Amino acid sequence: MKTDILIVGAGCAGLYCALHLPKEKQVLIITKDAVRHSDSFLAQGGICMLKDDSDYESYFEDTMRAGHYENNPESVEIMIRSSQTVVKELIRLGISFQREENGELSFTREGGHSQKRILFHEDITGKEITSKLLERVKARPNVQILEYAAMLDLLSEDNCCYGAVVRLPDGTVTTVLAETTVLACGGIGGLYRYTTNYRHLTGDGIAVAFKHGVALEHINYVQIHPTTLYCDKPQERSFLISESVRGEGAVLYNKNMERFVDELLPRDILTKKIYEQMEKDQTPYVWLSMEHIPKEELTVHFPNIVKHCREKGYDVFRECIPVVPAQHYFMGGIRIDLFGRTSMGQLYAVGETACNGVHGRNRLASNSLLESLVFAGRAAEEITRQKAVMPVKRQGHMLSEESLLPYQDEEALAAGYKKTILNEIERLNNYV
Numbered sequence: 001m002k003t004d005i006l007i008v009g010a011g012c013a014g015l016y017c018a019l020h021l022p023k024e025k026q027v028l029i030i031t032k033d034a035v036r037h038s039d040s041f042l043a044q045g046g047i048c049m050l051k052d053d054s055d056y057e058s059y060f061e062d063t064m065r066a067g068h069y070e071n072n073p074e075s076v077e078i079m080i081r082s083s084q085t086v087v088k089e090l091i092r093l094g095i096s097f098q099r100e101e102n103g104e105l106s107f108t109r110e111g112g113h114s115q116k117r118i119l120f121h122e123d124i125t126g127k128e129i130t131s132k133l134l135e136r137v138k139a140r141p142n143v144q145i146l147e148y149a150a151m152l153d154l155l156s157e158d159n160c161c162y163g164a165v166v167r168l169p170d171g172t173v174t175t176v177l178a179e180t181t182v183l184a185c186g187g188i189g190g191l192y193r194y195t196t197n198y199r200h201l202t203g204d205g206i207a208v209a210f211k212h213g214v215a216l217e218h219i220n221y222v223q224i225h226p227t228t229l230y231c232d233k234p235q236e237r238s239f240l241i242s243e244s245v246r247g248e249g250a251v252l253y254n255k256n257m258e259r260f261v262d263e264l265l266p267r268d269i270l271t272k273k274i275y276e277q278m279e280k281d282q283t284p285y286v287w288l289s290m291e292h293i294p295k296e297e298l299t300v301h302f303p304n305i306v307k308h309c310r311e312k313g314y315d316v317f318r319e320c321i322p323v324v325p326a327q328h329y330f331m332g333g334i335r336i337d338l339f340g341r342t343s344m345g346q347l348y349a350v351g352e353t354a355c356n357g358v359h360g361r362n363r364l365a366s367n368s369l370l371e372s373l374v375f376a377g378r379a380a381e382e383i384t385r386q387k388a389v390m391p392v393k394r395q396g397h398m399l400s401e402e403s404l405l406p407y408q409d410e411e412a413l414a415a416g417y418k419k420t421i422l423n424e425i426e427r428l429n430n431y432v
């Protein structure tokens, strides 16, 4: 198969990138699972936006503080300064956010934010954004989306990428040649026992980048979300209890129903405090109470959390729910510059798979959708600017059937990639 631009991943980053590519370029988006099965669809809390210039210093400082000042300030500035333009575009594309009675946008707050600056759509902001982006992408005649097609490896020569090895939905393994390849494969939660991520998100982009010597950054910076609904079946995806629930007044209790912590601490610090409390109490969870949140606010702002808890047997209007930290987000990734370029020619990375240092050591709540969109848009602009032509030599550079044989054993390949990433994370953690 051949295409101009191959995008691996159909979350908000991959879709937004596709929408900003020239209409005369053939774009193929592949996704390992159903197109709606991406973490982008799961985002609950919202998307940050700079309300006005008076909030700039404070938003910048909150992002840097949450990231332990290991953030790349240039990336942070670009993200914040681009937020209004991106949100305006989302609204133009038909995406709706909660509004006040006077029609102004409503803002909520989450942990680590000193101001209310998060736009939301009930507690399904990610679904609202990503489903509308998907509709727009589907309407583009130059873009094809292939579901249940997994990227297994990169094709590269002389540190230049010319496509990928792909398993097609019918199980055959083939090569897809492309002038430009964009990795938008999301996070690594699928490698962990407890995670809020989709299980098929196993850091494949990171593994193939590592294999080909593409530079990585901070891949041991893994965020654990402090509050997911406790479930004694770890193979199930952990259900997130959004930070905005705490932003709106939910409190954490120990086993004696005593408050033990400031619920709006940045995620990593709060997670540590919860683990310490669980250790002290010898319990596999702590309690979260939503009793201080007005009933109407709970019903209108968090209908899906209320519904999910009810399905699991908890009436949040009347009782506490057990919560436990779980793997949630990957701050590290494939090192990119401010235009999504990796250290390999013709290879870009966007979204959670990529790392431009915007989040530092720890991501501030609701900065991820924004970061994904801002930098996916910039990568698309850069791809558009450059007049890439696939070198003639590579035009016929399909791998032989024999070279594709090692990719046939799906489980062995996945196990190898998993080992590579977890070993590398461990090595870096031990090194520190």
Ligand SMILES: Cc1cc2nc3c(=O)[nH]c(=O)nc-3n(C[C@H](O)[C@H](O)[C@H](O)COP(=O)(O)OP(=O)(O)OC[C@H]3O[C@@H](n4cnc5c(N)ncnc54)[C@H](O)[C@@H]3O)c2cc1C
Pocket (backbone or CB within 6 Å): 008, 009, 010, 011, 012, 013, 014, 030, 031, 032, 033, 035, 037, 038, 039, 040, 041, 042, 043, 044, 045, 046, 047, 048, 125, 126, 149, 150, 151, 152, 184, 185, 186, 187, 196, 197, 198, 200, 201, 202, 203, 204, 205, 240, 328, 329, 350, 351, 352, 353, 365, 366, 367, 368, 369, 370, 372
């Ligand atoms: C429960 C939950 C709640 C969240 N809430 C918020 C929030 O309120 N605000 C916020 O800003 N962020 C939030 N986040 C984080 C945010 O949703 C993600 O960081 C963001 O959506 C990542 O987008 P993405 O496009 O990079 O990846 P994803 O949306 O995860 O998409 C990854 C894509 O890559 C595909 N893929 C992966 N590997 C392969 C492969 N080998 N071959 C082919 N395809 C592949 C997947 O199938 C998928 O289509 C939340 C995350 C979770 C899990």
